[in-house]
Amino acid sequence: xxxxxxxxxxxxxxxxxxxxxxxxxLEEIEPANIDxxxxxxxxxxxxxxxxxxxxxxVISKNYGFQLKSDDSNNVKIFSNLRSLCQHIxxxxxx
Amino acid sequence: xxxxxxxxxxxxxDNFPLIQSHAASDTIAWHNGVAISRxxxxxxxxxxxxxxxxxxxAINLCEDRYWFLVGFSALLVRKQTNLLPPNxxxxxxxxxxxxxxxxxxxCDTNEPDLDIPVHKININRPGDTEETYPVPxxxxxxxxxxxxxxxxxxKARPHQKFWKDLILGARMKQKRxxxxxxxxxxxxxxxxxxxxxxxxxxxxxxxxxNGVSVYTNKIFFPADINCALRNVPEPRVLIxxxxxxxxxxxxxxxxxxxxxxxxxxxxxxxxxxxxxxxLFNCPIMEIYGCTEANSMASRRTVTDxxxxxxxxxxxxxxxDNCFVSGPNLPExxxxxxxxxxxxxxxxxxxxxxxxxxxxxxxxxxxxxLNCRLRSxxxxxxxxxxxxxxxxxxHTKLAALVVSPALDxxxxxxxxxxxxDAVFLPRPLYIVDKLPRSETGKLARSxxxxxxxxxxxxx
Numbered sequence: 001x002x003x004x005x006x007x008x009x010x011x012x013x014x015x016x017x018x019x020x021x022x023x024x025x026l027e028e029i030e031p032a033n034i035d036x037x038x039x040x041x042x043x044x045x046x047x048x049x050x051x052x053x054x055x056x057x058v059i060s061k062n063y064g065f066q067l068k069s070d071d072s073n074n075v076k077i078f079s080n081l082r083s084l085c086q087h088i089x090x091x092x093x094x
Numbered sequence: 095x096x097x098x099x100x101x102x103x104x105x106x107x108d109n110f111p112l113i114q115s116h117a118a119s120d121t122i123a124w125h126n127g128v129a130i131s132r133x134x135x136x137x138x139x140x141x142x143x144x145x146x147x148x149x150x151x152a153i154n155l156c157e158d159r160y161w162f163l164v165g166f167s168a169l170l171v172r173k174q175t176n177l178l179p180p181n182x183x184x185x186x187x188x189x190x191x192x193x194x195x196x197x198x199x200x201c202d203t204n205e206p207d208l209d210i211p212v213h214k215i216n217i218n219r220p221g222d223t224e225e226t227y228p229v230p231x232x233x234x235x236x237x238x239x240x241x242x243x244x245x246x247x248x249k250a251r252p253h254q255k256f257w258k259d260l261i262l263g264a265r266m267k268q269k270r271x272x273x274x275x276x277x278x279x280x281x282x283x284x285x286x287x288x289x290x291x292x293x294x295x296x297x298x299x300x301x302x303x304n305g306v307s308v309y310t311n312k313i314f315f316p317a318d319i320n321c322a323l324r325n326v327p328e329p330r331v332l333i334x335x336x337x338x339x340x341x342x343x344x345x346x347x348x349x350x351x352x353x354x355x356x357x358x359x360x361x362x363x364x365x366x367x368x369x370x371x372x373l374f375n376c377p378i379m380e381i382y383g384c385t386e387a388n389s390m391a392s393r394r395t396v397t398d399x400x401x402x403x404x405x406x407x408x409x410x411x412x413x414d415n416c417f418v419s420g421p422n423l424p425e426x427x428x429x430x431x432x433x434x435x436x437x438x439x440x441x442x443x444x445x446x447x448x449x450x451x452x453x454x455x456x457x458x459x460x461x462x463l464n465c466r467l468r469s470x471x472x473x474x475x476x477x478x479x480x481x482x483x484x485x486x487x488h489t490k491l492a493a494l495v496v497s498p499a500l501d502x503x504x505x506x507x508x509x510x511x512x513x514d515a516v517f518l519p520r521p522l523y524i525v526d527k528l529p530r531s532e533t534g535k536l537a538r539s540x541x542x543x544x545x546x547x548x549x550x551x552x
Binding site: 041047049050052053054056057066067069 | 315341454520521549
């Protein structure tokens with residue numbers, strides 16, 4: 001993956017990208033190279049449903065709120081780093 | 095209609111009711127916070143059945159468990175067969191459709207983008223009904239479903255499930271776990287998709303045959319499971335996997351009363367079982383089974399080393415293989431695991447055959463995954479590698495690929511169409527060549543060595 005033609009990460013996106021890479025052991029991925037607008041799951045970063053569970057734990061520990069499936073926006077929330085970060089910002093309790 | 099008394103009726107008739115233990119007003123499902131009676135459910139089944147296209151096979155892709163249950167039942171009413179794909183990868187679904195002529199896709203909210211006809215169940219739930227609907231009778235010999243596992247040749251392998259056999263299997267579980275016998279109607283909460291055999295047996299056949307009700311909204315994250323349990327009266331049974339249980343243990347929520355938790359799809363670690371029993375304050379039972387032969391044994395992980403077969407199920411050791419037989423199986427079926435038979439009723443599970451991989455409850459053959467990876471245009475050679483496992487971490491496969499034309503992202507995108515996301519390799523490295531021996535064989539040790547080298551130069 002090269003980092004030349006991707007959208008720039010905001011500071012909060014950098015923080016969450018680092019969290020994703022560390023908690024999911026994405027050893028071959030550089031957090032700064034995650035395009036905030038490209039998919040996290042399946043054909044993007046290649047995350048799967050078990051990663052989503054891991055991610056929900058890390059988010060609850062770091063930001064103090066629980067992810068839920070009945071949120072009809074879930075597909076959008078998990079679609080990329082940017083929308084995930086916006087969701088965390090709007091729900092975080094710490 | 096009350097519960098039918100076992101084999102006497104099976105022997106006296108060739109047709110068996112779609113629903114066997116619910117009275118007309120008993121709750122069979124909870125959907126969007128509403129209790130749905132047998133009558134209201136049957137109304138939906140008849141409407142859905144009347145709208146189904148002509149055909150013999152439908153790939154049931156419904157994501158909402160209620161509409162899956164309606165679709166599954168409507169297909170039986172129309173004497174059609176549910177095809178249950180091992181995953182939602184586009185090529186896998188199209189490949190199955192290609193094998194079964196005239197097959198169409200049955201879906202609910204999200205219409206998949208597929209190159210085969212799609213029929214959408216489009217019913218606005220009108221709420222409960224006062225009308226009485228007859229419980230449909232389904233021939234015992236009807237091929238209710240075909241479940242698929244990944245073969246070793248890059249093609250999904252079919253396993254036929256006849257209506258009578260599914261009924262007999264559900265009754266064995268009723269006997270073992272006491273489903274439907276508690277005071278009040280038990281509600282079961284299931285974190286496994288209904289297309290998976292474990293999900294089908296527990297969340298679709300269990301309500302149809304054993305008189306329980308099923309919570310049908312999606313529950314996946316610990317907070318979903320917790321909230322769902324609180325919204326429905328007792329008694330409650332949670333049917334889940336070690337992965338979900340682990341995240342419930344780590345999340346630190348307060349849990350309402352649960353009567354029983356059942357785990358399957360992967361071995362449950364004893365220490366996790368102990369923590370989960372403390373957290374949920376109830377027994378955690380583990381089920382052993384496979385797509386070919388359905389569930390067949392159980393144990394309480396905290397106290398039992400041996401697995402106890404369901405009544406009427408038996409194991410036979412023939413040469414190197416262990417075969418399972420039972421009244422619900424059309425023939426003796428070889429098991430893919432290494433099993434030590436202790437006596438007539440008990441066995442010890444020693445692990446899987448070397449080619450078999452299970453991640454997140456999904457099973458695949460390493461050879462099958464390799465076939466699919468190597469079939470991508472532009473890939474000259476490739477191999478998946480199963481890393482040394484650490485039970486407490488999410489196992490991901492690694493892959494080494496020889497491909498001058500494609501980069502890792504392009505390969506991952508193409509592969510995502512062919513295999514389940516849990517098997518997508520991480521990491522995936524492009525290499526000049528694979529460490530094949532003179533006879534063309536790939537030794538795991540040589541692959542691991544190259545993988546290590548790639549990691550260090552990354």
